[in-house]
Amino acid sequence: MTTSLHTTNLFSHLEGADRDMVDSALIETRTVFPGEVICREFRTPDEVFVIVEGIAALTRHGLGMGTIHSGDAIGELSLIDDMVPTETVTARTIMTLQVFSRDHLAELIEKSPAIAIAIARTLARQLRQTRAVYNPAGEIW
Numbered sequence: 001m002t003t004s005l006h007t008t009n010l011f012s013h014l015e016g017a018d019r020d021m022v023d024s025a026l027i028e029t030r031t032v033f034p035g036e037v038i039c040r041e042f043r044t045p046d047e048v049f050v051i052v053e054g055i056a057a058l059t060r061h062g063l064g065m066g067t068i069h070s071g072d073a074i075g076e077l078s079l080i081d082d083m084v085p086t087e088t089v090t091a092r093t094i095m096t097l098q099v100f101s102r103d104h105l106a107e108l109i110e111k112s113p114a115i116a117i118a119i120a121r122t123l124a125r126q127l128r129q130t131r132a133v134y135n136p137a138g139e140i141w
Contacts, residue, residue, distance in 0.1 A: 018114040039089040049074040054095025
């Protein structure tokens with residue numbers, strides 16, 4: 001199955017040379033199976049993943065924190081803030097992942113403002129979703 005990066009939430013706004021740079025940074029497409037850990041909390045990942053297909057569970061200290069699915073990324077926050085992930089990501093279904101070298105994407109962020117903005121947009125969307133869950137009434141904190 002061939003799936004374009006351009007349909008994922010993380011890189012959907014990229015065009016031209018920026019799109020080509022991200023395409024060239026793709027290491028592989030990987031299949032993972034239910035129960036397989038993709039990323040462990042408090043361990044620096046070497047890779048960043050984009051979920052092409054499937055659902056993964058997020059846990060912290062063994063407690064459920066939510067799910068992520070097709071179009072979402074794994075490891076993008078650590079790429080930006082250079083800190084270890086605070087959640088473990090485990091496949092709930094058979095998943096197809098696009099795998100990127102963390103170091104290669106970091107280089108692309110430095111070279112291309114458009115790539116940096118694409119990742120920042122994804123992080124902003126995730127922050128808004130988190131705020132909506134923890135503050136459903138829209139109260140000012």
